[in-house]
Amino acid sequence: MVLYNTMKVKIIAFAIFIILVVSSFFTMGLPNENVSVKNEAKKCIGKEMRERVQFSPPLLKDKGDFLVVKSNEATSFTKEPSQPMLPVYTKIFTFPIGTKIKEVRCTVFGEEEMEVEKEIVTFPEPMPMSVFALNEKKSHYQTPSFFPNAWYGYKTGGGLCNNNHVTFLVIHIYPVRYAQDGHILRYIKGAEIKVVYEEPLPFLFPDIYDLLILAPSEFSDALQPLIQHKENYGIKTKLVTLNEIYNGEYFPSQGRDDAEKIKYFIKDAIEQWGIKYVLLVGDIKHLPSREVLSFYWGSHKMLSDHYYADIYDANMNFCSWDSNGNNLFGEVYDEYDFVDLYADVHVGRLACKDVEEVTTVVDKIISYEETAYGKEWFSRLIVMGGDTFPRWGVVEGEVVNEYVIQAMPDFTPIKIQTSLHNFFPNKINEALTEGAGFVSYSGHGFEYGFGTYPKNSYWMIAYYTPYLLFLENEERLPIIFFDACLTAKLDYHMLGNPDIPCFAWCMVKKPNGGAIAAIGATETAITSVDENGPQGQAGYLNLHFFMAYEPGITVSEMLTHAKNDYLNDVMNGNADDRLYVMTIEQFILLGDPSLKVGGFP
Numbered sequence: 001m002v003l004y005n006t007m008k009v010k011i012i013a014f015a016i017f018i019i020l021v022v023s024s025f026f027t028m029g030l031p032n033e034n035v036s037v038k039n040e041a042k043k044c045i046g047k048e049m050r051e052r053v054q055f056s057p058p059l060l061k062d063k064g065d066f067l068v069v070k071s072n073e074a075t076s077f078t079k080e081p082s083q084p085m086l087p088v089y090t091k092i093f094t095f096p097i098g099t100k101i102k103e104v105r106c107t108v109f110g111e112e113e114m115e116v117e118k119e120i121v122t123f124p125e126p127m128p129m130s131v132f133a134l135n136e137k138k139s140h141y142q143t144p145s146f147f148p149n150a151w152y153g154y155k156t157g158g159g160l161c162n163n164n165h166v167t168f169l170v171i172h173i174y175p176v177r178y179a180q181d182g183h184i185l186r187y188i189k190g191a192e193i194k195v196v197y198e199e200p201l202p203f204l205f206p207d208i209y210d211l212l213i214l215a216p217s218e219f220s221d222a223l224q225p226l227i228q229h230k231e232n233y234g235i236k237t238k239l240v241t242l243n244e245i246y247n248g249e250y251f252p253s254q255g256r257d258d259a260e261k262i263k264y265f266i267k268d269a270i271e272q273w274g275i276k277y278v279l280l281v282g283d284i285k286h287l288p289s290r291e292v293l294s295f296y297w298g299s300h301k302m303l304s305d306h307y308y309a310d311i312y313d314a315n316m317n318f319c320s321w322d323s324n325g326n327n328l329f330g331e332v333y334d335e336y337d338f339v340d341l342y343a344d345v346h347v348g349r350l351a352c353k354d355v356e357e358v359t360t361v362v363d364k365i366i367s368y369e370e371t372a373y374g375k376e377w378f379s380r381l382i383v384m385g386g387d388t389f390p391r392w393g394v395v396e397g398e399v400v401n402e403y404v405i406q407a408m409p410d411f412t413p414i415k416i417q418t419s420l421h422n423f424f425p426n427k428i429n430e431a432l433t434e435g436a437g438f439v440s441y442s443g444h445g446f447e448y449g450f451g452t453y454p455k456n457s458y459w460m461i462a463y464y465t466p467y468l469l470f471l472e473n474e475e476r477l478p479i480i481f482f483d484a485c486l487t488a489k490l491d492y493h494m495l496g497n498p499d500i501p502c503f504a505w506c507m508v509k510k511p512n513g514g515a516i517a518a519i520g521a522t523e524t525a526i527t528s529v530d531e532n533g534p535q536g537q538a539g540y541l542n543l544h545f546f547m548a549y550e551p552g553i554t555v556s557e558m559l560t561h562a563k564n565d566y567l568n569d570v571m572n573g574n575a576d577d578r579l580y581v582m583t584i585e586q587f588i589l590l591g592d593p594s595l596k597v598g599g600f601p
Contacts, residue, residue, distance in 0.1 A: 056072045160342070434476070447485025
């Protein structure tokens, strides 16, 4: 009897084991995945997937002395200055944050060649938006071998997608390559993508707070009405003072300086509280920004609040922006620091110098979110621009204006343009006084205003900070994108007067009018625009910011979406002449990142 019972137990145990093993294969199997093996020791799940893509033959369009090459399947074009502008097919995969990409391979098939009689048109040369255009364009490309030098490339990153923490895998396939020597186009009929990856065991982010406000203690009382307002609308809000961060009141203090301590605190708040937005309150004397070395012209340091948004790399490791450990951050040229760049939390700053400014801006935010919804003025879209770089064949600012208008079909466009002879300070104030949901400006900028040129003229028409005294739009407050240089230069004060900081912040802090939020650059910016619209840098962000709009979105989500589009559209290394790094880092939000665009219903 004992032997029988023992055998019975063994048989039952073996049967249960078989059932568990078989069921595990069913529960872990996913479409298009050939392998699924769980490894407890490594705390990951190994998987493989394949995807096939077909390409039609390239389309050639004559453009004077050059040819334009297109592909029906292309999602974009190569973006290396002075190099051929060729089709790119981009495939974006998202995985749970921390996924390790073990292998990426694209096997191409159907390779063919054709000779062409003309050279291929090049990517437009980037131009600075605060100085006079260069006298001569750079010489045309020389491509002794095929460009691009491979059929595909890929990169990974860790960031937000639809407010979920993900690992991005971005694969760029180049269906057409070109060799200037011989004028040969080489193209393919298709490619098979193979990805081998290991997913981590699920990491559940908590849902304790939505909005984290970081501020010096002297601003605490003035911020209480904002906290109560956010709570009333279901936005769980937590105020933490800088001293509480530095003294380790909530989480152990980490970091070599105050900025890094703040960044580590944000990381802990994401993982322990589940925050989605970070509102920095204070100018850089109260709350530091990060000085980075990604500026295009030499070793000049540039301020970047995007540092606080980029918490993780693709493997969910802390992204310090100082991977070489030399205490210099975001180095791009002489030395190099790995910087992931994808935002892991939405960040904005109220650059207040004192309690009075905090009170003013808090009142504006509360009033906007409570009263703007459904107002007629919100449906107005003001676009402003002119000939940013005279005599270069394209009226750049007005081209960008038109593309922004197309991206916002439900808004009534109001054009303030040099070609319409209404780009003057008084006309700008008149348009703003009537109110608008959004303003898109494309042109030159400075710490104290903005300006642009009539077509093929070198006489700039400008709008300066003092003209804000005559702006009377009261509660009809727009969100402004300054596709320009320097308007958000956080370390600027006109004539040393702290009451007159950078222009974008002057717009936001202005009592009884101005703007509710502004996006601008902390340093000299770059743009690339041709007759087909903005192709890179500031103009690209401007357009894609507005492409991201949908009812109910927050202003910081729009900016994160635009930056993600840009990061997914360019490859690492020499793509975009590395200007994408500077552009992503220098464009910041001056405003409440949790601001409900158009107000709450």
